Amino acid sequence: MRIPGFSAALRTVTKPLKSHPASAITKPAFPRLTPTRSSNLPITRTTLLKAAPIIPFMGSSFSSSAAQNKMSYPDQRSDDEWRAVLNPEQFRILREKGTERAGTGEYDAHYPAEGVYACAGCHTPLYTANQKFKSGCGWPAYFDSIPGAVTRHTDSSFGMERTEITCSNCGGHLGHVFKGEGYPTPTDERHCVNSVSLKFQEGGGQPKAKA
Numbered sequence: 001m002r003i004p005g006f007s008a009a010l011r012t013v014t015k016p017l018k019s020h021p022a023s024a025i026t027k028p029a030f031p032r033l034t035p036t037r038s039s040n041l042p043i044t045r046t047t048l049l050k051a052a053p054i055i056p057f058m059g060s061s062f063s064s065s066a067a068q069n070k071m072s073y074p075d076q077r078s079d080d081e082w083r084a085v086l087n088p089e090q091f092r093i094l095r096e097k098g099t100e101r102a103g104t105g106e107y108d109a110h111y112p113a114e115g116v117y118a119c120a121g122c123h124t125p126l127y128t129a130n131q132k133f134k135s136g137c138g139w140p141a142y143f144d145s146i147p148g149a150v151t152r153h154t155d156s157s158f159g160m161e162r163t164e165i166t167c168s169n170c171g172g173h174l175g176h177v178f179k180g181e182g183y184p185t186p187t188d189e190r191h192c193v194n195s196v197s198l199k200f201q202e203g204g205g206q207p208k209a210k211a
């Protein structure tokens with residue numbers, strides 16, 4: 001587990017703030033990140049013993065996702081092959097599930113009239129320009145993806161339950177998707193994506209979805 005990325009990863013799940021990103025650091029809010037145990041059920045020794053075998057299993061299933069990626073994604077390049085085509089920051093985020101700092105991404109405030117955001121690793125089109133919306137969260141936000149282009153995984157890291165999204169072709173880490181936040185979009189979902197994971201193609205790609 002990569003400790004340096006911990007605080008950054010936490011910030012990706014904070015409630016979007018309209019104010020300066022720094023406030024997200026000084027006053028974090030974790031509306032959906034409380035442990036899943038019920039508050040009126042005390043943790044007993046028995047509960048802990050029962051849960052214990054599950055924890056390493058969940059941990060290993062997540063941390064070995066790179067191995068799973070190789071089994072299930074069409075593009076099965078090795079880490080060495082990815083290092084040859086990605087810069088260090090792209091490798092850290094796409095292949096090691098890192099997170100860019102809020103408000104720093106190339107596409108955070110990028111709103112073209114048309115075009116496609118492709119995977120920075122394998123160049124598969126993932127999102128269209130008209131699926132992007134202003135969330136104020138500090139990362140590019142999309143209410144939907146090109147059908148089938150993005151795969152969802154349960155991410156149980158850091159003691160929370162989140163939904164990780166990856167490129168369906170190469171398994172590259174994109175970010176997380178959040179639902180039910182009340183944004184006025186057709187899906188009420190927010191694909192919170194690292195700019196580093198994307199490469200904008202002006203009018204290119206093959207957009208398959210309309211807003």
Ligand SMILES: [Zn+2]
Pocket residue numbers: 119120121122123124167168169170171172
């Ligand atoms: Zn990809």
